[in-house]
Amino acid sequence: MNNLPQGWGKNQQAAMETHLPLATQLFPVGDMLAKDLRGTLKLVREAGYDGVEFAGGFQYPAQEVRFALEEAGLQIVGWHTPWEALSPENIYAAITYNKVLGNQFIIVPWRPEEALATRESCLQFAAELTWVSDLLGMYGMVTGYHNHAAEFRPTDDTKELPWDIIAQNTPSKVILQNDIGNGMRGGGDMIHLLKKYPGRAGTIHMKPYSPKGRDVFFDDPDCTIDWDEYFRIAREEAGVRWYIMEYVNPTRFPNDPIGALAASAKWFRDRDGK
Numbered sequence: 615m616n617n618l619p620q621g622w623g624k625n626q627q628a629a630m631e632t633h634l635p636l637a638t639q640l641f642p643v644g645d646m647l648a649k650d651l652r653g654t655l656k657l658v659r660e661a662g663y664d665g666v667e668f669a670g671g672f673q674y675p676a677q678e679v680r681f682a683l684e685e686a687g688l689q690i691v692g693w694h695t696p697w698e699a700l701s702p703e704n705i706y707a708a709i710t711y712n713k714v715l716g717n718q719f720i721i722v723p724w725r726p727e728e729a730l731a732t733r734e735s736c737l738q739f740a741a742e743l744t745w746v747s748d749l750l751g752m753y754g755m756v757t758g759y760h761n762h763a764a765e766f767r768p769t770d771d772t773k774e775l776p777w778d779i780i781a782q783n784t785p786s787k788v789i790l791q792n793d794i795g796n797g798m799r800g801g802g803d804m805i806h807l808l809k810k811y812p813g814r815a816g817t818i819h820m821k822p823y824s825p826k827g828r829d830v831f832f833d834d835p836d837c838t839i840d841w842d843e844y845f846r847i848a849r850e851e852a853g854v855r856w857y858i859m860e861y862v863n864p865t866r867f868p869n870d871p872i873g874a875l876a877a878s879a880k881w882f883r884d885r886d887g888k
Contacts, residue, residue: 634849636882637665637691639819639860642871644670651678655686657872662879667817667858669694669723672707676714683715691856692719692817694760700746709753718755719817720746721791727764730776736769740783747788758789758816763800777802781811790814792852793860794839795821805844813853819860820882829865832881841885857882 638658640647646654651674658666666688668679683690693715699708700722712720722743729735747757765777777797781790790807792815797804808815824836832841848854859878867874 634854634857635664636662636879637667637689637817637856637858638663638875638878639667639669639694639858641669641694641860642862642874646871648673652682652685655682655688658875659686659688661872661876662883663688663859663875665689665691665856667692667694667719667721671696671699672711676711680715690715690717691858692721693717694723695720697722697725700757705746705749709750709755712755713753719758719789720750720755721758721760721789721817722746723760724762725759725764730764730769732769733772733774733779736774736776736779737783740780743780743788744784747785751787756787756789756816758791760791760819761793761800761802762796763802766797766800766802775802777807781814786814788814789816791817791819793819793821794844795819795823795860798823798839805840805847808844808847808852812851815848815852815854817856817858818848818852818854819858820878821860829863831863831866832861832878832885845885 643654643658655666666683668690693712695708698704700720708720725739729739743757743759750757759780761777765780766775768774769776769779790811792804792808794804796819797807822830822832822834822837823839824830824834825838826836828836830837848857859875859882861874861878862871863874867877
């Protein structure tokens with residue numbers, strides 16, 4: 615069952631019928647955004663993207679961000695929001711800010727490893743995430759959690775995967791934002807997990823991975839991801855509405871994050887975005 619808000623995403627129906635639209639996480643161009651928000655968003659659009667996901671604190675005036683997005687022709691598809699910004703003391707400011715933007719996806723980007731070390735600590739986080747989800751739902755928003763590697767290393771006590779504990783102890787409306795590169799680095803079977811929790815992905819992060827531990831591009835022979843299967847599961851089972859690129863490769867694209875984004879978008883269009 616798909617638990618995304620009704621009407622989320624201007625390309626929602628088209629994505630269901632053909633292919634999914636493409637966004638990028640803006641973390642790789644964070645320095646550029648700080649210097650020139652409007653110009654950088656225009657470059658992202660020209661690089662081949664339909665939407666963007668912001669990361670970090672709310673460092674720009676909300677109305678300025680909304681104008682810059684509209685000017686560039688980009689849709690906001692989420693904000694990676696620091697956990698402390700979703701505390702009882704701060705969450706209403708986060709809600710107000712994102713309402714101005716028209717953003718419905720407020721994603722928790724990470725938790726420190728100690729917060730995932732035991733079943734009890736994972737359950738505590740799941741309970742807090744459920745509280746955030748319930749409150750955001752009153753304002754037409756959803757929350758979710760984005761993985762790194764620690765979520766796929768067994769807990770110290772019960773030897774369960776933190777990802778499973780969080781998934782099984784939060785309501786289905788809480789998005790499980792599958793970052794395939796991060797998860798594989800931690801030993802996670804990320805395609806299996808998309809199938810294990812159908813309808814809960816919403817958005818996913820596409821990041822290449824090599825078991826050799828080196829920087830690789832999506833089509834590198836050392837990238838061991840089965841992209842065809844990944845795309846199929848994303849479309850047919852996982853409830854995905856947007857692919858989100860998060861690609862940084864200082865070896866292949868030194869000091870050229872826009873070049874990296876453009877090459878990633880072209881690879882995607884050639885592979886799945888026809």
